[in-house]
Amino acid sequence: MLYISFSREPVFESKHWSLYTMNRKRSLISDTFKVKKRRLGTESCFGVQVNGKNSILQDVPLDTKGALQYLASLFPRKLFNDTLPPIVLKHQLYSIKQDRTLVDRQLNELKDQGEILMFQLGFDTDAFAVVFAQDYKVKALAAEAGRETLGTVQKFLETVLPSCMDLSFNKEKMLKKFLFRDQEITQLVKSGVLTVRDAGSWWLAIPNSGRFTKFFIQGRKAVLGMIKKSKYKEVLQTDLECRKMTSHVKLGIQYHIHDIIGAELVECVPTTSGILLRLTDT
Amino acid sequence: MLGFLSARHIGLDDPLRLKRVEITRRVLSLELNKDRDVEQIHGNGVNTLDIEAIEGRYMLSGGADGVIVIYDLENCSRKPQYTCKSVCTVGRSNRHVHQFSVETVQWYPHDTGMFTSSSFDKTLKVWDTETLLPAEVFHFEGNVYCHHMSPIARKHSLIAVGTKDPKVQLCDLKSGSRIHILQGHRGEVLSVKWSPRYEHILATASTDSRVRLWDVRKASGSLFTLDQHNDEKSKASSEAANTAHNGRVNGLCFTSDGLYLLTTGTDDRMRLWNSSTGENTLVNYGKVSNESRKGLKFTVSSGCSPEFVFVPCGGTIAMYALYTGELITMLRGHYNNVDCCEFHPDFQDLYSGGKDCNILAWVPTPRNPAIENEDEGSKKTGGQSSFNPAFQDAWSSSDEEG
Numbered sequence: 001m002l003y004i005s006f007s008r009e010p011v012f013e014s015k016h017w018s019l020y021t022m023n024r025k026r027s028l029i030s031d032t033f034k035v036k037k038r039r040l041g042t043e044s045c046f047g048v049q050v051n052g053k054n055s056i057l058q059d060v061p062l063d064t065k066g067a068l069q070y071l072a073s074l075f076p077r078k079l080f081n082d083t084l085p086p087i088v089l090k091h092q093l094y095s096i097k098q099d100r101t102l103v104d105r106q107l108n109e110l111k112d113q114g115e116i117l118m119f120q121l122g123f124d125t126d127a128f129a130v131v132f133a134q135d136y137k138v139k140a141l142a143a144e145a146g147r148e149t150l151g152t153v154q155k156f157l158e159t160v161l162p163s164c165m166d167l168s169f170n171k172e173k174m175l176k177k178f179l180f181r182d183q184e185i186t187q188l189v190k191s192g193v194l195t196v197r198d199a200g201s202w203w204l205a206i207p208n209s210g211r212f213t214k215f216f217i218q219g220r221k222a223v224l225g226m227i228k229k230s231k232y233k234e235v236l237q238t239d240l241e242c243r244k245m246t247s248h249v250k251l252g253i254q255y256h257i258h259d260i261i262g263a264e265l266v267e268c269v270p271t272t273s274g275i276l277l278r279l280t281d282t
Numbered sequence: 283m284l285g286f287l288s289a290r291h292i293g294l295d296d297p298l299r300l301k302r303v304e305i306t307r308r309v310l311s312l313e314l315n316k317d318r319d320v321e322q323i324h325g326n327g328v329n330t331l332d333i334e335a336i337e338g339r340y341m342l343s344g345g346a347d348g349v350i351v352i353y354d355l356e357n358c359s360r361k362p363q364y365t366c367k368s369v370c371t372v373g374r375s376n377r378h379v380h381q382f383s384v385e386t387v388q389w390y391p392h393d394t395g396m397f398t399s400s401s402f403d404k405t406l407k408v409w410d411t412e413t414l415l416p417a418e419v420f421h422f423e424g425n426v427y428c429h430h431m432s433p434i435a436r437k438h439s440l441i442a443v444g445t446k447d448p449k450v451q452l453c454d455l456k457s458g459s460r461i462h463i464l465q466g467h468r469g470e471v472l473s474v475k476w477s478p479r480y481e482h483i484l485a486t487a488s489t490d491s492r493v494r495l496w497d498v499r500k501a502s503g504s505l506f507t508l509d510q511h512n513d514e515k516s517k518a519s520s521e522a523a524n525t526a527h528n529g530r531v532n533g534l535c536f537t538s539d540g541l542y543l544l545t546t547g548t549d550d551r552m553r554l555w556n557s558s559t560g561e562n563t564l565v566n567y568g569k570v571s572n573e574s575r576k577g578l579k580f581t582v583s584s585g586c587s588p589e590f591v592f593v594p595c596g597g598t599i600a601m602y603a604l605y606t607g608e609l610i611t612m613l614r615g616h617y618n619n620v621d622c623c624e625f626h627p628d629f630q631d632l633y634s635g636g637k638d639c640n641i642l643a644w645v646p647t648p649r650n651p652a653i654e655n656e657d658e659g660s661k662k663t664g665g666q667s668s669f670n671p672a673f674q675d676a677w678s679s680s681d682e683e684g
Contacts (some may be wrong), residue, residue: 094568098608099568099606099607099608100566100567100568100607101564101606101607102606103566104564104566126528170316223543263567264568282429
């Protein structure tokens with residue numbers, strides 16, 4: 001099967017007179033016209049023949065939960081001395097599973113079942129962090145062990161989390177529905193379980209996650225900088241993985257690669273020597 | 283294909299099924315074709331296109347220099363090679379031409395004797411097609427970004443106009459009055475669209491990040507505002523509550539059955555809403571890059587089995603599956619930014635205009651003529667261009683020659 005790398009095709013080439021390249025373009029076929037021969041590689045529902053090497057994980061068919069577990073395994077626990085539960089960003093899942101709507105739907109189901117929790121990280125309105133509920137509870141209580149706020153945090157985790165799946169809480173809800181007093185709310189903010197959103201409302205947060213956010217932003221900037229410095233602002237994925245990382249990239253290159261692909265900061269171009277990551281123009 | 287035809291013949295399949303399947307196949311194989319061209323009249327960017335709904339024969343285009351051109355899309359020449367010629371133009375020499383850029387043009391929905399155009403010279407003109415003279419001119423205080431007339435209305439002939447003013451104005455063609463205003467927005471109104479299902483429902487999009495749905499018979503204000511978080515106030519910061527997008531909302535399009543509404547915003551997102559409840563269906567299209575400071579004109583296919591939406595993204599047109607959010611393909615061909623695109627439902631053609639002054643016609647690839655001794659292995663249906671011996675590889679890879 002012919003593979004054409006469209007990496008630097010000048011725009012005017014694709015006007016009327018380039019039917020030649022158009023001839024070799026893979027054609028989109030609707031599902032109802034079934035192609036009788038099975039080709040190697042995966043097909044989207046519109047029959048676009050995609051070579052298996054295109055996706056990052058080609059061998060393992062992962063559902064959303066499996067993908068979450070895989071990404072959680074990439075998270076460096078030792079870096080934070082095991083005080084943080086493995087944090088996965090929602091858009092990292094899009095780099096593993098191509099169908100975003102399905103991923104969103106399955107994530108919402110998992111959230112409603114109480115298996116995962118979602119948090120707003122604060123640096124980007126669209127970036128949500130996903131943590132397994134079990135891990136979160138264990139780490140949050142461990143962080144509080146020995147302090148006087150332990151009781152309040154425990155009460156919060158047991159009463160609020162199972163019933164209410166929101167990302168943020170406002171004062172009314174805390175006082176009336178869950179019967180927390182003002183001092184208890186202050187204690188929760190002090191312990192890191194709640195973060196101030198604006199007057200009278202709070203985000204749900206991960207205690208001690210400030211360092212994570214700092215390392216994450218630093219690492220993302222460093223990886224994008226590496227791609228920007230290269231000629232033509234593109235780099236092969238395998239090449240990027242083998243490069244020596246600066247000290248700024250503390251969370252691991254794989255973690256950041258999933259992040260920048262899922263957030264669409266780079267586009268993945270399939271080539272004969274693997275996936276090419278090219279910086280998008282914005 | 284023959285299977286579908288025989289199934290319809292015997293009565294196993296509904297006739298609509300064959301139609302839908304074939305239309306979907308044609309839309310999936312859209313590409314530029316050397317046989318179809320649109321004559322280049324505009325000297326400046328093409329801002330807007332509209333194809334009339336009655337015959338599907340004439341197309342209006344409005345340019346950044348104020349020029350309006352009418353093209354004849356029908357091929358009467360009996361040859362596959364065809365250039366869509368312009369029938370008439372309202373050029374710079376016309377006394378009544380718009381002074382500044384034409385932002386929106388629209389045919390009168392019931393016949394081609396009349397069309398309307400609105401422009402940055404703060405006017406909305408209603409033209410008579412025969413004489414190319416404006417029958418009516420409406421003046422406004424601010425730039426007119428867009429206007430729309432309901433395609434199905436029988437009881438009213440209102441044109442909704444979105445201007446720099448946060449108030450949406452309704453101009454009545456029958457009486458010439460402009461006293462009906464819709465208040466509620468707090469920023470410039472970048473896009474207005476009537477619902478193709480109910481003649482009194484209007485959607486408006488504005489720079490204050492909100493999209494409102496109105497029933498024009500109701501005196502007291504909008505029906506509801508579209509909320510991207512579906513009332514889960516917890517997901518957003520408090521300033522972003524009740525907004526449709528995290529930036530300016532600059533494009534609106536109803537699906538052809540009127541049940542869903544698509545909106546695009548400068549936060550690089552496109553959202554699909556249920557138009558009767560205002561609920562965000564949470565279909566994730568990914569990043570739909572959008573840098574337009576004015577309205578963005580995009581379009582939805584009609585008649586296909588999974589519908590497709592064509593959105594101009596920079597210099598290309600992105601084609602997404604409507605309900606799953608999957609990116610099908612990017613149509614590349616323009617030299618500069620694409621500003622508008624319009625789908626011709628009868629022939630499944632897509633016409634797009636952009637800053638490079640070209641209007642490109644994207645045509646479904648013609649079918650390969652069946653060759654008698656074609657073997658089983660090459661039975662690939664869908665879009666194959668005819669074999670031209672000049673393009674075949676002439677070198678041989680056999681080892682015998684070496």
